[in-house]
Amino acid sequence: MSARFADRVAIVTGAGRGIGAATAAAFAAEGGSVGVVDVDADVVDDVVGKITSAGGTALGCVCDVRDHEAVERTVASVVDAYGGLDVLVNNAGIQRYGTVESTSLTDWDDVIDINLKGQFLFARYAVPRMRARGGGAIVNVASVQAFATQQGVVAYSASKGAIVAMTKTMALDHAADRIRVNAIAPGSVRTPMLEWAAGKFVPDDPEGAIADWGSKHPLGEVITPDQVARLILFLASDDASAITGSTHAIDAGLLAKIGV
Numbered sequence: 001m002s003a004r005f006a007d008r009v010a011i012v013t014g015a016g017r018g019i020g021a022a023t024a025a026a027f028a029a030e031g032g033s034v035g036v037v038d039v040d041a042d043v044v045d046d047v048v049g050k051i052t053s054a055g056g057t058a059l060g061c062v063c064d065v066r067d068h069e070a071v072e073r074t075v076a077s078v079v080d081a082y083g084g085l086d087v088l089v090n091n092a093g094i095q096r097y098g099t100v101e102s103t104s105l106t107d108w109d110d111v112i113d114i115n116l117k118g119q120f121l122f123a124r125y126a127v128p129r130m131r132a133r134g135g136g137a138i139v140n141v142a143s144v145q146a147f148a149t150q151q152g153v154v155a156y157s158a159s160k161g162a163i164v165a166m167t168k169t170m171a172l173d174h175a176a177d178r179i180r181v182n183a184i185a186p187g188s189v190r191t192p193m194l195e196w197a198a199g200k201f202v203p204d205d206p207e208g209a210i211a212d213w214g215s216k217h218p219l220g221e222v223i224t225p226d227q228v229a230r231l232i233l234f235l236a237s238d239d240a241s242a243i244t245g246s247t248h249a250i251d252a253g254l255l256a257k258i259g260v
Contacts, residue, residue, distance in 0.1 A: 044061065188214060
C-alpha cells in the first residue's frame with residue numbers, strides 16, 4: 001500500500017457507513033491520520049476500531065453537521081490531536097423523497113441542512129486550518145442527480161446541484177491559499193442509503209431492485225464504496241495538484257448514457 005498521505009490529516013464526514021467509512025479506511029491505509037465524523041456514536045466506534053486494528057490512526061468524532069458549534073469543536077479536536085488539517089471530505093448526506101407539494105418542511109430542512117449546510121460549515125472551519133498548513137484539499141460529495149434527476153427527489157437534487165455550484169466558488173475563493181476544492185458525482189453506490197431506498201420502494205425484493213438499478217448503468221452494476229473512495233483519494237492527493245473547481249462523475253457511464 002502506498003503512503004500518499006503520510007503526515008497528512010484528514011476529516012471525513014458521514015464516515016460511519018458506506019462511502020465515508022470506505023474513504024476513512026483508505027486514508028488511514030495510506031498513512032493518513034483520520035477524523036471519523038458521524039452523528040451515530042456506535043458506527044463511529046466501529047469504524048475507528050477497524051482502522052486502528054489494521055494499524056491505522058483515527059479519532060472518533062460524534063457530530064451533527066448541522067450544528068455550527070459542534071462542527072467547530074470537531075475540527076478543533078482533530079487539529080489538536082494531530083497538529084493540523086490537510087484534507088476535508090464532505091460526505092455526510094441523507095435522501096428524502098417527495099415533490100414540492102409532498103415534501104414536508106422538516107424533510108426539506110433536514111436535507112438542505114445536512115447535505116449542503118453541513119458542507120459549508122465544515123469548510124468554514126477547515127479552511128483557516130488548511131491555510132495555516134500552506135494549503136490542502138476539499139472533496140465535496142454531490143451526485144449525478146445534480147445533473148440529471150428523476151421524479152420525487154426535489155430536496156435531494158436541489159442540495160446536490162447547490163454543492164456543485166458551491167464547489168466552483170470555493171475553488172476560486174481559496175485558490176490563492178493553495179486549497180483545491182473539487183466535487184464528485186456518484187451514480188448508484190451500494191450503501192445503506194441505497195439499500196434503504198430499495199427496501200422502501202421494492203420491499204418484496206430489494207436485492208432485485210438494486211440489481212435492476214445497476215443494470216441501467218452502462219457498466220451494468222452498482223458502484224462500490226471502495227471504488228468511490230479511490231477517486232476521492234486521488235482528488236485529495238498531490239497526484240491531482242492541478243485539479244480544482246471541477247466535478248468528477250463516478251457513475252458507471254450513467255450520465256454519458258443520458259446525454260448530459
